[in-house]
Amino acid sequence: MTQNAKFQTGEEVRLAARRGELTGQTSGMAPGYAQANLAILPREFAEDFEQFCRLNAQACPLLDVTPPGSALPKNAAPDADLRTDLPKYRVWRDGVLIDEPTDVLDFWHEDFVSFLIGCSFTFEAALLKAGIPVRHIAQGLNVPMYRTNIPCTPSGIFHGPLVVSMRPLNPADAISAVQITSKYPTMHGAPIHLGFPDKIGITDINKPDFGDAVEIGDGEFPVFWACGVTPQSVIMAAKPPLAITHSPGCMFLTDIRDDDLATD
C-alpha cells in the first residue's frame, strides 16, 4: 500500500499530520478532497495580503481567511487546527527561513491571520480520473516549481514574480488537461504556459526553485500552472517580521470536495 492510498479523507491526513505521523508531501493523498496552500501573517499585513490574493487570483485563489488569532478555518475544515494539521511548515523572520517545524504551536501569536489558498494538487485528482498520468505522483516526488519572469500585481509590501508548477504531458494529454483544469478556476484554472520555459524566465527546467525535478519524455511538453507557492515567494521578498507558510508540497487537506469546486 502506498503512502497516498493510506488516507481517504482530508481529516485522516490532518490527524496524521497532527500526530506527527505524516511529515512529507501530500500530492495524491485523500483523492477528491481539495488541498490548500497556507500563509499566516501578522494582522497589520493581512489586508494588503488579502488584496494581493484577489489581484493575483489565478496564483492565489482564496479558499478561506481566519479572524485574527483563530487557527480554525471555518469554511474549509471546521474541525481543523492550522497550527498542527499540516505535515510541515516554514517559519520566516524578515523574509529569511528560520525553521521548518512539523507544528507551529511555539510560534503562534494572537494577531495572526491565516489564509488558505487553492492548490493544483486538487485538479491532479481530476487529471488522474481522466487517465492522464501525473509524473511526479507516479515517481513519488514533489511537483517541480519555478519562479518565472512574470510579475504579480503588487499590493502594499507584497510583490514579486509568479511561481508555477510543472507537469510534463504529451500533446493529447496537454489538450485534455487544459479542458479539465479550466473547470477549476479556484484551483489555478488552465495552464498559463506550455512548451517554452525560457519564454517565462525559466533557464533550467532540470533545476526547479522548489520541489523535485522530473523527467520530460520524448514527445512531451512541460505544462505550467500558476502555483500557490507564489505567496511564499512574495513573503520572502516582502520580508514581514514574522510569517508562516506550509512547506512546499506539504499542503493543508480541507473537507471541501474537488467536485464542489468544478464549474460544471
Place this chain on the structure above:
Amino acid sequence: MTQNAKFQTGEEVRLAARRGELTGQTSGMAPGYAQANLAILPREFAEDFEQFCRLNAQACPLLDVTPPGSALPKNAAPDADLRTDLPKYRVWRDGVLIDEPTDVLDFWHEDFVSFLIGCSFTFEAALLKAGIPVRHIAQGLNVPMYRTNIPCTPSGIFHGPLVVSMRPLNPADAISAVQITSKYPTMHGAPIHLGFPDKIGITDINKPDFGDAVEIGDGEFPVFWACGVTPQSVIMAAKPPLAITHSPGCMFLTDIRDDDLATD
C-alpha cells in the same frame, strides 16, 4: 476593403458564388455564420457515408443531409442551392479529380445525396473575437491541411486517414484556443494535437497536402484540428464512380449562427 469584409451574411457569400463573382476561399467571410464542407455522393453510398461521418464525428460533424436529388439544405440554409452556391467545387470520377468547376449544374444527378459537414472556419471567428490572431487569415491564404497517420473508423467503402488543419499559435493563445474550440463540438471541437507534427505522420510542415503553407514563428506551436477535408480524402481513397466536394477552403456558407453551435 478586404474581400472578407465584403460579405456580412452567409446568404451574401452564397449569392456572390452563385453569380460567379466569388470563386476563391471563404476563410473569415461573413463573420458569425457557420461554414460547411460539402460532400455529394450517389444514393447507393449515402448510408455508408453517413455512418462514416457519425463514426468520425470530430472530423465529420454532420450539419445537414439532403433527400436524394435535392440540392436544398433545409436545416443549414433553406434558400440555398448546393449546385451553384459554393465558390468552387471538385468533381471526382473513380477517385480521380476530373474537374474543378464553379458550379455543378452539368454534373447533377437525381440520385445525389448531399452532406454538409462542420468546418473549422466557424471557430476562427470565435478565436479572432478573443484576440487570438489566425495566421492564414492575416496573410490572406488558405489554411494549411495535412493527411495524418491517424486512421478513421471505416464504414463500407469509406476509409482513410484523418486530415487536419493547422494554425500556428503561441502557448498562451494555444491554451485559450483549446478552451474556446472545446465549446464547438460540432465544429471539430478541441485540437487533436499540437507541437510535434511527426508524431501524427506529418513529415514536412512546410508542405501541406491541401491549402497553403504558413510561417510558424519563434515561440509558436503548430496546433492541429480535425478537418472537414477528411471526407474528401476518404472519397479519393474509396473511388466511388462519381462524387462532388467543395474545393478545399472554398466552403458553403450557412444561415446558422456560430453562437447557436456553441455549448455555452
